[in-house]
Amino acid sequence: MVPLGVAFGVFVTHSGLDWWWASAFSALIYAGSFEFLLVGLTTALVPLTTVALTAFLVNIRHVFYALSFPLHRVQRLLGKAYGTFGLTDEAYALTTSEQARSWSGRRILCLQAFLHVYWAGSATAGALLGSLIPDSVTGLDFALTALFTVLALDAVGARRGDLSTPALALVSALAARLLLPGQLLPVAFALFSAGLLARHFAARRKPRHA
Structure with a gap:
């Protein structure tokens, strides 16, 4: 998540947005694939209806994640709310594995919080370092596509x-x-x-x- 977050932060600044947009997107939206798309949607000034539809279609998989995500182990309402917000692909993969069957709700929330900090912190660092990377470096917007391509090939192989x-x-x-x-x-x-x-x-x- 750290190198991908850095790539996202650099991508934000190279797209013409201020560095703090990377912090806002990664901390408040926290949806990696959609965040990459949102940069292009923001710079293109597309209608909010298009943004909403894109967000829905990109993140609809989380509806199915929720069917087996162990949210019932989290006790407090505030914790359940954050657990729902912090449900990412990585968190789902880790918390639904065989090794995680005995994890407590607190451990699940700590895992999600660490992943959130890794993503937001690395995105912010990448945005601040973006000015040091020349514009001639291209392909950063393809970082997430490359990641999902590798994951897709692994899934097909399995x-x-x-x-x-x-x-x-x-x-x-x-x-x-x-x-x-x-x-x-x-x-x-x-x-x-x-x-x-x-x-x-x-x-x-x-x-x-x-």
Whole structure:
């Protein structure tokens, strides 16, 4: 999270925004992939409806995370609120592992708080150091894309028998590119989500053979 946060901070300042935008985005929004998108949306002055729709589609996966995230171990209402806010991909992966089955609510919240500090602190450091990095250095906005590409390849390798999911993702992206290239990401997310839901309900309706 630290090198990715630094890359985000540098990306913010190289996009023409003041350094403190990196601190505000990382501390208050705290949604890595959407934050990278939000920089472009902010500099392009897109309508708030587009920002809201993009945020919804990018972060809708957290609705499914909440089904198995161990929030019930957190006792206080304030702690539950922060646990919900701090539910990131990394926090979910760590707290739902086999080793985390015995973790207390306090340990879960501490983990989320440390991840939050790592992200916000490194983003701020990257923004402050952004002026020292020449504008000729390009590709920082691709850092998150590269990370998710590696994660996707690892996921495909771990589930070699499931080729339908990456195929559906590829078809969704290509269809979005052809239909609405200016809104590729939200359209691709919508098509992919609809495809997953259709596949889920189709599998449930299949008759089971004895």
